Amino acid sequence: MAIKRNLPAYSEASIKVLKGLEPVKQRPGMYTRTENPLHIVQEAIDNASDEALGGYGRQIIVTLHIDGAVSVEDDGRGIPFGLHPEEGVPVVELVFTRLHAGGKFDKAAGGAYTFSGGLHGVGVSVTNALSTRLDVTVWREGKVAQIGFAHGELAQPLAVRSASRSEKKSGTRVTAWPDPKYFDAAHLPVGELQRLLRSKAVLLPGVEVCLVIEKTGERQRWQYEDGFRSYLQEGLAGAELLIPLFEDERFVGANRNGDENFAEGEGAAWVVAWSEEGPLVRESYVNLIPTSAGGTHESGLREGLFQAIKGFIELHSLLPKGIKVLPEDVFSRVSFLLSAKVLDPQFQGQIKERLNSRDAVRLVSSFVRPALELWLHQHVEYGRKLAELVIRQAQARTRASQKVEKRKSSGVAVLPGKLTDCESTEITRNELFLVEGDSAGGSAKMGRDKEFQAILPLRGKVLNTWEMERERLFANNEVHDIAVAIGVDPHGPGDTPDLSGLRYGKICILSDADVDGSHIQVLLITLFFKHFPQLIARGHLCIAQSPLFRVDVPARGKKPAQKLYALDDGELASILDKLSKDGVREQQWSISRFKGLGEMSAEQLWDTTMNPDTRRLLPIALGALGFEATVGMMTMLMGKGEAAARRGWLEEKGNEVEADV
Numbered sequence: 001m002a003i004k005r006n007l008p009a010y011s012e013a014s015i016k017v018l019k020g021l022e023p024v025k026q027r028p029g030m031y032t033r034t035e036n037p038l039h040i041v042q043e044a045i046d047n048a049s050d051e052a053l054g055g056y057g058r059q060i061i062v063t064l065h066i067d068g069a070v071s072v073e074d075d076g077r078g079i080p081f082g083l084h085p086e087e088g089v090p091v092v093e094l095v096f097t098r099l100h101a102g103g104k105f106d107k108a109a110g111g112a113y114t115f116s117g118g119l120h121g122v123g124v125s126v127t128n129a130l131s132t133r134l135d136v137t138v139w140r141e142g143k144v145a146q147i148g149f150a151h152g153e154l155a156q157p158l159a160v161r162s163a164s165r166s167e168k169k170s171g172t173r174v175t176a177w178p179d180p181k182y183f184d185a186a187h188l189p190v191g192e193l194q195r196l197l198r199s200k201a202v203l204l205p206g207v208e209v210c211l212v213i214e215k216t217g218e219r220q221r222w223q224y225e226d227g228f229r230s231y232l233q234e235g236l237a238g239a240e241l242l243i244p245l246f247e248d249e250r251f252v253g254a255n256r257n258g259d260e261n262f263a264e265g266e267g268a269a270w271v272v273a274w275s276e277e278g279p280l281v282r283e284s285y286v287n288l289i290p291t292s293a294g295g296t297h298e299s300g301l302r303e304g305l306f307q308a309i310k311g312f313i314e315l316h317s318l319l320p321k322g323i324k325v326l327p328e329d330v331f332s333r334v335s336f337l338l339s340a341k342v343l344d345p346q347f348q349g350q351i352k353e354r355l356n357s358r359d360a361v362r363l364v365s366s367f368v369r370p371a372l373e374l375w376l377h378q379h380v381e382y383g384r385k386l387a388e389l390v391i392r393q394a395q396a397r398t399r400a401s402q403k404v405e406k407r408k409s410s411g412v413a414v415l416p417g418k419l420t421d422c423e424s425t426e427i428t429r430n431e432l433f434l435v436e437g438d439s440a441g442g443s444a445k446m447g448r449d450k451e452f453q454a455i456l457p458l459r460g461k462v463l464n465t466w467e468m469e470r471e472r473l474f475a476n477n478e479v480h481d482i483a484v485a486i487g488v489d490p491h492g493p494g495d496t497p498d499l500s501g502l503r504y505g506k507i508c509i510l511s512d513a514d515v516d517g518s519h520i521q522v523l524l525i526t527l528f529f530k531h532f533p534q535l536i537a538r539g540h541l542c543i544a545q546s547p548l549f550r551v552d553v554p555a556r557g558k559k560p561a562q563k564l565y566a567l568d569d570g571e572l573a574s575i576l577d578k579l580s581k582d583g584v585r586e587q588q589w590s591i592s593r594f595k596g597l598g599e600m601s602a603e604q605l606w607d608t609t610m611n612p613d614t615r616r617l618l619p620i621a622l623g624a625l626g627f628e629a630t631v632g633m634m635t636m637l638m639g640k641g642e643a644a645a646r647r648g649w650l651e652e653k654g655n656e657v658e659a660d661v
Contacts, residue, residue, distance in 0.1 A: 051076025078140030239278030295355030304368025439598030447602030
């Protein structure tokens with residue numbers, strides 16, 4: 001007799017639609033950093049910086065008020081405050097109360113912002129949502145407009161008056177009182193704010209950036225006419241440089257100069273220093289947005305430097321026999337400042353810490369490489385000094401790699417025949433891809449970098465090994481091949497395994513972006529958690545996230561044709577929404593759905609899933625539950641006799657599942 005449970009009702013009323021700024025208030029961590037209010041203040045600073053970047057402002061003033069408020073004031077054009085032609089609401093009100101409303105989506109010629117950092121359209125609306133109060137004053141076209149908000153809602157309707165003779169001509173001032181309940185710490189970290197403002201001054205030559213602290217009466221001012229060079233030297237703290245600073249900037253011109261794949265104005269400015277010892281300074285920006293986690297523009301800088309120096313070494317026959325120079329040898333002692341201008345940057349996450357735009361690798365490297373090649377050939381002695389440093393780094397790396405090899409057992413089992421191994425013997429650099437199916441394995445073999453990437457195709461679904469005894473593991477061919485390929489024997493959580501035979505620094509699960517692919521991921525994670533737990537504990541296991549959709553967009557205005565990839569329906573909807581806001585009609589783009597990895601060409605698989613510069617890897621690590629609770633959860637989910645417990649868990653938790661609609 002079936003037991004009837006008292007389950008919560010699931011009806012039409014169960015579906016909740018979040019309106020206005022409610023999504024931000026409910027989950028602020030999806031939109032901003034919640035350690036402290038700095039990032040919501042930075043949104044306003046970025047807007048002022050974008051005005052200066054466009055050549056419309058010469059001053060940015062940030063004031064920390066005694067009552068905890070923060071003001072950001074600029075002398076730019078001022079936010080328009082007339083009625084929006086479609087919404088019938090003052091534009092300044094829309095900007096602060098609607099997500100995905102702003103002046104930075106229009107990238108066509110004549111748009112308000114051709115290059116800008118704010119692209120998600122949720123910037124200052126997030127500032128408003130997470131503030132108890134926010135006031136805006138705009139000076140524009142001989143008038144002064146004021147509007148006020150409380151907890152994200154309109155509190156003081158727009159009031160417009162004529163400006164007096166003593167008032168400024170144009171600009172915007174945003175004053176916000178961050179709501180402490182959304183942040184771990186209510187106070188702004190002044191040191192971080194100072195570094196942010198100083199970097200803005202460096203990246204905006206001639207623009208004055210000021211910080212006023214009312215409590216102490218202190219006023220700090222930064223203005224750099226030649227900022228990059230002095231800023232990097234200041235950060236290096238007097239460290240002795242091997243060669244003079246390598247500084248340059250290159251941008252696509254109006255005639256494109258063969259750069260058909262990039263828009264006019266795209267490019268980068270950089271300053272690079274090599275030192276044999278001392279601290280390293282590495283900072284990068286995209287359209288003035290600091291990218292603390294790096295991204296594809298930094299990868300382009302690394303690739304450009306590597307190719308130029310490698311070419312110089314080969315031209316002058318400087319490389320000793322048996323030594324191979326790799327990008328990390330060139331980059332290990334590099335300090336740099338990089339400022340990229342990208343017409344339509346794609347960031348990872350709303351807080352924009354990392355640039356994901358795949359084209360940025362080629363954009364930056366295509367400018368850096370010829371610039372450095374020319375510089376090295378003009379300064380051959382400096383080039384030789386730099387080559388000597390790089391070769392020493394390569395020799396040290398090679399010696400370290402050989403030490404690892406010596407610790408390996410001489411009785412290594414014969415590697416599985418279907419393993420396509422890599423050439424490198426550097427364990428930390430090598431990667432093994434466990435690929436679902438022979439078809440996808442073939443594409444992965446052709447698309448990989450054979451220097452450091454190995455491929456092991458798996459046939460069908462791996463056995464559920466949660467309750468399997470260790471002694472019986474190798475009876476299964478797939479499990480046997482995985483264990484032999486990685487070079488580590490099965491072990492338990494309390495064991496101290498011998499990892500000297502480990503052959504790969506990363507073990508990447510690569511499966512289709514569908515339900516079966518997710519099942520394979522779960523089965524492989526189960527295998528490693530149960531029988532190879534130290535590989536998870538030490539960060540060796542990860543999932544390579546392959547896209548489910550490709551969107552082909554034709555060339556438009558300054559923007560060349562694009563191929564955009566989405567991991568899931570949510571990302572696809574976000575891409576299509578952004579294209580619509582950019583003025584692309586639905587009939588212009590085409591959407592392709594990948595039924596599996598086997599449908600992807602080798603080039604597509606490399607570009608989206610395997611290239612370290614452009615892929616997205618999801619590291620597997622023990623979660624907040626802790627080890628014992630995780631074991632209990634895995635037993636319930638994967639145990640053969642746990643069907644009743646699984647059903648009860650699904651009935652209890654099923655209503656908590658959220659779908660992106």
